[in-house]
Structure formats: C-alpha cells, structure tokens
Amino acid sequence: MSPNRRPPAPTGNLLYAQSGGVTAVINATAAGVIEAARGQGVKVYAARNGILGALREELIDTSKESAAAISALRHTPGGAFGSCRYKLKSLEDNRAEYARLIDVFSAHDIRWFLYNGGNDSADTALKISQLGEAMGYDIRCIGVPKTVDNDLAVTDCCPGFGSVAKYTAISTLEASLDVASMAETSTKVFILEVMGRHAGWIAAAAGLAGEGEDEPPHIILFPENTFDEAAFLAKVKATVERVGWCTVVASEGVRNAAGQFLAEAGTRDAFGHAQLGGVAPVLAALVKEKLGYKYHWALPDYLQRSARNMASKTDANQAYAVGKAAVEYALAGMNAVMPVITRTSDAPYRWKIEPAALDQIANREKKMPADFLTLDGFGITAAARRYLAPLIQGEAHPPHGRNGLPKYGRLKNTAVAKKLPAFKH
Template identity: 85%
Template sequence: MPSRQPVQGKLLYAQSGGVTAVINATAAGVIEAARARGVKAYAARNGILGALHEDLIDTSKESKSAITALRHTPGGAFGSCRYKLKSLDDNRAEYERLIEVFRAHDIRWFLYNGGNDSADTALKLSQIGKTLGYDIRCIGVPKTVDNDLAVTDCCPGFGSVAKYTAISTLEASLDVASMAETSTKVFILEVMGRHAGWIAAAAGLAGEGADAPPHLILFPENVFDEAAFLAKVKATVERVGWCTVVASEGIRNAEGRFLAEAGTRDAFGHSQLGGVAPVLAALVKDKLGYKYHWALPDYLQRSARHAASQVDAEQAYAVGKAAVEYALAGMNSVMPVIVRTSDAPYRWKIEPAPLAKVANREKKMPKGFISRDGFGITAAARRYLAPLIAGEAPLPYGKDGLPRYVRLKNAGVPTRLPAFGR
C-alpha cells in the first residue's frame, strides 16, 4: 500500500493549450495519486501563466467527490492558456521567475499537461533548475486532440475526438442520404488537424466500402488537387446519389498555402485558419452545381464528453497517475507514454519516455494509413484507430436531463513574492 505519511515538498500541476474532453481525468489521476502518497498538490491557474504570476490553486481544499467528478467533466478545471515560453537565451527571466515561485512554495515536482510545446517547456525547466541549483523534477503529461505527439502510441484526448468525429460523420450522412433526392447532395464536415490528419482519418471509421460515408477524406499530408476532388465528388453523387466529405482544416494547395488561410497567428506562432469547409462548398456549387451543407464543429470536437471513448478516459487517468509515480520516484524530464502491446484484443501499458524524444517533434500519419487514391483510410489505419474509440464512458445525469459536471472551488494559495514584471 502507498504511504500516507506527508512527503516533503509540494507538487504543481498545470494544463496547457487546447483542452480535451478527458484532460480533467488526467487531473484527477494526478491529484488522487498525490493524495495517496501524502503529497500536497497545487494547480496553476490558467496554465503556465498561473505559475509565472504565482497564481496557484490549493487542490487540498476540494472534496474527494469533487476530484472524482473531474473524471467525467470536460474543459480545463484549473484553466489553460496558449502561451509559449521563449528559449532560455531569449527570455531567461521567465524561467528564473518560475524557479523563484517553485522555491517560495517548496514545489519539488512540476507536471505539465500538454502537447509538443509543453513537453519542450518541461524539458527546459528541468534544465534551468539544475543551472540555478534548485531540485525540481519536471514531468510532461501527454494531451492533444491532434494525436501528433512522438513516441506515444496515441495521445489522451484523441480517442474521444475520434469517436465524436466518427459518430458525427455517420449520423450526418444518414441525414443527407434521406434528403438527397430533392435537397442536399454534398455534405462537408471540417475537422481539426493543422498538419496531421489523425482526426480526419478517424471519420473513416464511420463506414467501409466505396459507397459508405465518408466518401472522401482530405488529409493535410496530401496536396489538395482540385480537379481530382471535384471528379471524385461528381462520380460519388452519380453513383450513390449523395456524397459526404470530411476535410482537415490544414489541407494545402500545390503552392503550400492553406486553403483556409486567415492571415493571423496564435500565441504559438501557428497560422489561424478561417474555415476550409466553406471554401470547398463554394467549389462544389460553382463547378458542379450541387446543393450542399457544411459544418464546423470546432470546440464541439474536443468538449464532447458525452461521446467520450472509454479507452481514452482510462488512458487519460492512467498517464496522470503514472506522472506522479514517476516524479516521486525521482525521475526527471520524462513523459508517461502509451505503449500498445496488442491490436486484437487491444492491450496497452504506460512507460516513461525521455522528454527530449517528444519535445517539438510532430508525428504525422504513416503513408500506409492513407488509401492509394488519397481519399480514404487503409485496413492498417482501421486496425490502429478502431480500438481507440471503443467503449462508452457514462455520465451522471441530473433531473434536468443534463450531465452533472463539477465546478471546483479553486481556492487560491497566498502569494509570497512581488508581482512578476514590476
């Protein structure tokens, strides 16, 4: 049994970037594992900004039932942010400030729950801690709907987006099929995925065969070929009577420009995309004359806890728990990653991986996952994807018919330092 004697030092957990339907399950894994070991866990309010501004939350003020309820609550319970720390050379002051905050509150373990940029931040923090003579163990905790983290077989958060996307594709296609005789011929669903087409590929789980939706999947890994796209849509409508298209937001033309380029950039320096679905819809109308509908689920994809994958929810909790175990075991600069040990039956385990092998590396889909014509997924992709959407993760519902999600107290920790930047 784990010791319940208090351990010297505190743990700080922070959420980063776009949240997922199951990121709070990871938070629950972290907090429950820390409590089992007698470690006080703080959370940074609004991600790394909370750590920089000494805006910390004392999770010990939350009840056991509230923390348990995080396992089925979407969003980011402590707030997240899109804020990328610059390099050590460009902005050493921010890293020194973080160490100063850690020192002031006796924080000995820092767990950063995010994607590639967050893994890089955790790695840099572990390095500056050594430079400044402060013993801090930094663990990256995987999270991203895009499934683009290196090393790990899949990313917590992706399985639920994949399930939502496959379900939405199937349900919307049934609608289109019923109306195609006199109304909509083409339905276009735009999904997230700037550089990697994992979410778009998941739509392929909605059906198998040339006549089953989605009839076309547009991947960012492929150059968009307007003529081939229009020919495929036309042939599908003539054969089936209607056509469902799933398009990744990140598809590019032959010049390498996003079809949906909006001309702005987010805090990480990524191009802000303005919507590829209406661009494709305009092509369908202008070139083929078909009636169409398009949908942009956007945040709905990553917040749809009602359609979460059981496998995803379990993996999200497991990486949070493992992150605490690794930290308290003295590990540093590692990430708990998911290792697949079997496709059928699906089996997986958690192992530590060096952050240096994860940070700032992007995992794109293997070429063998995209069908030869470029518009679908292969059997290999289906074998990989199908287990990740398996099972349901039921929600407790209230008398009003709505899920009973939890809102934490998020009681602040008294500050001990001057305000940052003054």
C-alpha cells in the same frame, strides 16, 4: 537526457499545470494526478491558466476540494484550472522567467512539477527539468501527454485524441444518415470540417464511420496531400451518381498546390479580410459552382474537442492513467520523462504506460504514416483502421442530472496566498 532517477524528495508540494488547447479528457488526467498524490499524502497545487499561473504565482490549493469534486473531473471537459498558450523561451533568451519559476517553486516548496500538454509543453517541461542542474534548485519535472492532434512522438496515441476521433466518426455516421434520407430532393453533398492544421489524424478517424466505397465518408481531404481540385470534383460526381449523395470530411489544414490553406484562398469576411477556419464553405462553393449540387456543411470547431458526453472510454481511461503514472514517476524521483502509452496488442487492444525521455518528445511531431492513406489519397487503409479503431472503443457517458444536462464538476479553485512581489512577464 534519459530518464534520470534521484532519491525521492522527502517533503514538498506538487504543482500541476494544464497547457495549450484543452480536450474532453484533460481533466481526467488532473483527477489521476490529484488522486494519486493524495494517496501518497502529497499536496497538489494547480497553476491557474497553465505556466502563466506559475509565473504570476497564481496557485490553486486542490486540497480544498472534496474527493467527490476531484472524482467529477474524470467526466468534466475543458481545463478545470485554466490553460494557456504560452511558450517559455530558452534559458539563454529569458533567464528572468526561469529565475521567477524557481522563486515561486521555492516560496511554495514545490519539488515536483507536472506539465500536461502537447509538443510545446513537452519542450517547456524539458527546460524546467534542467533547472535543477542549471540553477541549483531541486525540482523533478514530468511531462504529461495531452493533445487532440495526436502528434506527440514516442507515445502510441495522445490522450484527448481518442475522444475527438470518436466524435468525428459518430458525427460522420449520423449526418450521413440524415443526408442519405433527403438526397432525392435536397442536399447531395455534405462537408464536415474537422481540426488538424498540420496532420490529418482527426480527419482519418472519420474513416471509421463506414467501410467500402459506398459508405460514408466517401472522401477525406488530408493536410498531408495537396488538394487536387479535378480529382476531388470527379470523385464527388462519381459518388453522387453511384450512391445518390456524398459525404466529405475535410481537415482544416487542406492546402492548394501553391501551399495556401484552402480556407484562406478564397472566402472574404464582411470586412474583406481573408476568412479563417472555413475550408468547408470553400469546398461547398466549389461543388455548387462546378457540379451544381445542393450542399450543406458543418464546422463543429470546439464542439469536437469538448464533447465529453460522447467521449471514448479508452481515451478517458488513458487520460487518467497518464496522470496517475506521472505522480508515481515524480515521487519515485524520476525527472525529464513523460508517461507514454505503449500498445502491446491491436486486437484485443492492450496498452501499458511507460516512461519516455522528454528530449525524445519535445519539439518533435508525429506524422501520419504514409501507408495510412489510400492510393487515391481520399481514404484510409486497413493499417489506419487497425491503429485507429481501438482508440474510440467504449463509452464513458457522464452522469446526467434530472435537468437532462451532464453533471459536470465545478471546483472552488481556492487561491494559495501569494508570498512574492508581482512579476512582469
């Protein structure tokens, strides 16, 4: 379905929901949505915990929040209304859920639904956009992009990615300064594990920390490549011998030749279960066993996607812009589209927001281009740098209180009175 213009609905409310893993800037998108809608006199409800809130009729009335509280969302990480991992089945497989959504939308006069998430959420948004024709309810649905994984199709980049990319590049740089100064008598190999189960976008961003083979990161391990133990160990050894130390950035999704995640291929937890989320300790043990080097490893986990204190200004601005555009598209009567980021220039970096059809985005996955990885598979190319560098540009430090902590916003999240019986989903 291509962008589909209908006459704007004259009245009604707008429902906004956050979906999937949150980011440092998803609330900036919420701010963009709410501020744009307020400017048009449209009331915004938010679903508590994503689509679950819509199914459960757990709605939040954002009109109860002050302008200052909404503005603070621009610099507050996490999902202000709660998010969830829940994928709607197809209309054929679970018609009852769609009927329930229509009931909730109808009960609260919801005529616009904005769903803020990744691939799965784009699919959900597409299904809901089709409810108008399928079930006779007049609803316009707009997908709003968000994912640290940067794997949405069509859009040049995904809000949320630029900030985790910046976190990863800065962390790689800072930890490497530490390792470099201690390497003579202490740690020689440092391993930073980053998110990215299927695509190495975040790992690639670590490459921005340095240039040239002597600068960190010396080795990046991507899920796109099969882990080659011999080549890895040879490069670690050569780097330590030449530079004195070695920084490795490993994507959590690195797999061995058998297709197993390295993180699951070795380590057992205290109960004998395969231990998840730890490719770094597996690599560290390998380095110690085969090369004898002292190692340290870090696994920042959620810290990398929630570190709003070191967010990319570019990313924060784009996150706000897609929220604002989504409202504009909705109120203009568009349906089944997503505001995407189109790059018009690398240097100076320029971008604009445009609508793209949801059916070109749902259930697709943007892979990292093959020419982003160096021939040996352990680094990023100039093409990758051209793409990645603008996304981490600019600082957007949150205001801090006198207590030394960022002043993150907290909403009242006032519930909208329920009008329907409970729904068993």
